[in-house]
């Protein structure tokens with residue numbers, strides 16, 4: 428009885444505090460994101476926990492669909508109906524598109540206080556600030572797309588030793604794997620995944636300058652070149668090594684095929700590593716990470732950024748807490764260890780990351796130094812979404828046999844020009 432009176436009294440007191448002191452106990456952030464795979468959700472929990480420790484409640488708004496295609500559609504309808512979330516996971520050019528609509532919050536005071544200018548890589552700042560130089564997003568990580576993930580047991584069984592250096596070696600390895608009775612490539616047939624593989628193939632086929640000309644600058648000559656035709660031919664070649672059920676498969680289910688030893692390799696960004704880690708596998712022992720053969724030395728990057736929308740005064744404090752938490756060095760390490768990416772700050776040590784993460788971090792710094800760091804087209808850092816989607820359409824139609832390579836090259840030139 429006494430206890431009940433006491434707790435009723437405590438409830439009253441808490442209510443009074445709320446009334447007198449503003450919305451402190453009620454602080455919350457609503458966050459729209461597409462991190463629904465196991466490794467992704469685990470990484471996001473690091474952020475949720477950190478905010479909850481600061482008394483900020485997390486209202487989760489997950490929209491499944493790799494690379495955020497569906498999430499961006501949902502976002503559009505939320506903003507149109509005047510109900511923008513506090514923060515949204517977003518990529519590159521999409522951030523700039525939203526900035527141009529004048530609906531984003533300014534984080535510049537926080538950024539100045541925490542010296543983001545000095546620690547966030549310049550390649551990311553370009554996207555995290557609007558045209559007036561105001562900070563509108565907090566970058567969580569740097570991912571890279573030109574990776575190959577392999578099942579170590581299968582590689583050992585067919586005698587792969589060391590790195591698979593180039594395209595010819597890759598084909599030789601895939602043939603051996605096929606002969607041994609495995610599905611060589613774990614493949615998810617969705618447009619963004621086709622494009623993720625395609626950009627690595629373009630880079631491997633034409634080299635870094637060609638990649639930049641074709642998939643960052645959209646030079647019509649590069650797009651319509653023989654080199655591009657070879658890249659499409661190579662996509663057709665890869666098609667010979669996928670299983671019959673590839674169509675529509677989610678990326679994490681493809682990763683699971685490599686984890687379970689059903690397939691040997693997956694060509695995918697380093698978010699795939701989050702799935703291997705979550706399955707308790709060790710890099711170098713159970714799985715292999717290496718650059719897509721023939722792309723060593725070059726890094727195709729993308730970065731998940733939390734874009735802040737204009738919210739009412741009552742939500743502003745929590746929004747700033749979220750942005751500050753995202754940028755804190757301890758969070759950047761804890762999160763990226765789980766996510767598979769590397770920190771979006773140049774001043775944090777990499778020694779807590781696994782071997783693949785440390786390799787990724789070194790390669791990112793070196794590629795930045797030598798100007799071999801380019802935006803991933805498939806993940807929003809090569810072009811605004813109209814052009815990106817035009818490329819997706821052609822690449823997917825070709826991969827599914829609707830175009831010959833010659834037709835695909837022509838269609839690519841036309842589709843890009845129409846979308847520009």
Ligand code: BGC
Pocket residue numbers: 461467492493494495518570678698729730731806
């Ligand atoms: C994002 C990653 C995400 C992946 C799969 C990429 O565009 O940058 O964070 O894990 O898509 O959804």
